[in-house]
Amino acid sequence: MLFLLVYQPFGLSAEIESGEHSLLQILALIIFLSTVVFIVLYVSQFVLRKRFPNTKNNLKSFLKWFLIDIALIVLLSAAVEITFDNEELNSVNAILDELVFDVLITYLALVFVLLYPVLGCSMYVHLKQLKNDKQQLKTDLDVVTTHYKIASGNEELIKILDEKGECKLTIPLNNLYAIESKNQYVSIKYKRNDALIEQNIRTRFSKLLNELQDIPSIFKCHRSFAINLINVQELKCINQKPNVILDEASVLKVPVSKTYIKDVKSLLSKY
Structure with a gap:
């Protein structure tokens, strides 16, 4: 929600500036989008990843799941919007425009908008893990050094x-x-x-x-x-x-x- 309020992607800034919608309506939209993201990430993290475990924690795997998460967010949002939309989709062009074109545009927009904050978080976690690994290696090295001194008979009294x-x-x-x-x-x-x-x-x-x-x-x-x-x-x-x-x-x-x-x-x- 904070991300949406600060960066105002997906045309939120235009909606806010136009004044056509009240503040309550805009907040409802932000809460809706945040709820959709929460549900998708919960299912992705705790259901799908357990069913399809990945032993290689590399950039390729990260990007694959990132794109899957974005697709799930867009599809769930589209399904909810179509379910509660009052407009009927009578023609093939209307269906293609609503289900294909809009979904595709939203998907590409989400990929570009969310890629840099997600990559930033991933980089932070990776650097933190490297710091922990460095500290652990230092501790292990101290133990090995102590054992070497004892085995070689050079330890201090x-x-x-x-x-x-x-x-x-x-x-x-x-x-x-x-x-x-x-x-x-x-x-x-x-x-x-x-x-x-x-x-x-x-x-x-x-x-x-x-x-x-x-x-x-x-x-x-x-x-x-x-x-x-x-x-x-x-x-x-x-x-x-x-x-x-x-x-x-x-x-x-x-x-x-x-x-x-x-x-x-x-x-x-x-x-």
Whole structure:
């Protein structure tokens, strides 16, 4: 409706300037045209496209459906107009003039008038999708880079600080398995020489996670637990509650709360 009021195509500007029709009649015409477009696009988007699915989302497919939508709009408008038109079509020339010539002219006019705003909307959606794809590729690249550093043995060591800011533990990132909150302490679960070790350090759980926030693989999965996604073996339910298994022997299990389960599943697909 806004498009029709601003651009006034299909002779609307002449109708408005002539003064032959009242404002109410013009608004009724605009509402009628908008309703026809709504009905056609609803049927096209949610009925026809499901019956004739197209796997190739390219310009050719876009233009094909655009032309089909325009044809449906014109045919429905013509059918409604003929149904409620008081003039009788007695001659062949009148029928051809009303059903063929007028419909064809309206169809061509609609194609030219609507092509540029529809293409503009399509271009906007395409550019927005490209931006999202770029962000996703950047995220995936960060994950790959992290894995490469770990596999090549060139990753930086991480430092665990106590409440006074003193370094109490330094370990390679791929040796860290989990962090557990224990009141005024945190329990660091890591491996050294293939042995699982737990070391308690006096500091707040939230403070430590804030210090390690730049490491994407360290993720809080419970109010009292954080895990290193690199070392997660699997996610499974134990006693009907989700847990992550962090070692091959299934000794180290960490619960996952409902708040974080969706994010954990999404992140594990990358790791």
